[in-house]
Amino acid sequence: MMHWLKTLLTACVTAGLLAACGGGDDDPPPPPTIAALAQQQNLTALLAAANKAGLSATLANTSVSLTVFAPTNAAFNTLATQLGFADATAMVTALSPTALANILNYHVLPTRQTAAQLSTGAATRATAYTFDGSPATLAVSTTGGVRLTDAVLTQATVTTADVAASNGIVHVVNKVLVPPGVLNVVQMAQANPDFSTLVDAVVDANLATTLSGAGPFTVFAPTNQAFADIASTVAGLTPTQLSTVLTYHVLGSQVLSTQIPFGTPVATVSGQSITIQNTPLRIVDTTATPAPIAATDIRASNGVIHVISKVLIPTL
Structure with missing residues (x-):
């Protein structure tokens, strides 16, 4: 009887020592870095x-x-x-x-x-x-x-x-996450498929190089749907008119949402002014329909983008 107990204790101690040392060959390897x-x-x-x-x-x-x-x-x-x-x-x-x-x-x-x-x-x-x-x-x-x-x-x-x-x-x-402040305003627009029409228009108007420069700029970026809503109008624009429309969406300085001078005419790069209203947040252009601002403060390396759901129309 004593011999059996001694054998059992020896086996238990041996098993305990093996466990303490990391176990046997069947244990899974540690995860990689x-x-x-x-x-x-x-x-x-x-x-x-x-x-x-x-x-x-x-x-x-x-x-x-x-x-x-x-x-x-x-x-x-x-x-x-x-x-x-x-x-x-x-x-x-x-x-x-x-x-x-x-x-x-x-x-x-x-x-x-x-x-x-x-x-x-x-x-x-x-x-x-x-x-x-x-x-x-x-x-x-x-x-x-x-x-x-x-x-x-x-x-x-x-x-x-x-x-x-x-x-x-x-x-x-399944996507590379785009941080604030690294890509320029053109690249930030390129990285969001909802701005593809805007990007194409900027390229067609030869404004991509300018807007990729040092800036800083503020860009009011219409969505694809905003452009689709006036597709026939855009199709009839001359290159000069298209450039005027696009620069009407750009300010020659960075204006964050906290810096917007509500109710005061703001000069755009086109030379014409817009007025930004609060509650609701929207932009008044030359038309009777204001442009709602859907999102603000998309920060680029050379400025900021605010998303709008209507294309701003200047005097052409």
């Missing part, structure tokens, strides 16, 4: 951008615990073509390390947050990218999955959630 995980997931465009931006070491740092929204290669290619580059490789080559670092940091939360945790709490999350003295934020929606709204008012959907890493967690997303 975010950098290694991105390599495993074939997120090569993200890795190339991180390498040029000098962020590769951060993604491999095991002393941090981050949340990374990782765009797919297709997402990088989509943004690249929107901005006029051949592909993601060309875009990464063209953008500066600082610009890439700012874009990538906008995809990082400084703490580990699962999809379930993103579904609770505040409707916005502070990112690792600081703009204008404060962390830039992402709006989070969890209706029908996790969706993130960026600074240019476009949404990215989490396609693969909760990929565990040793230094945080990765959520794969």
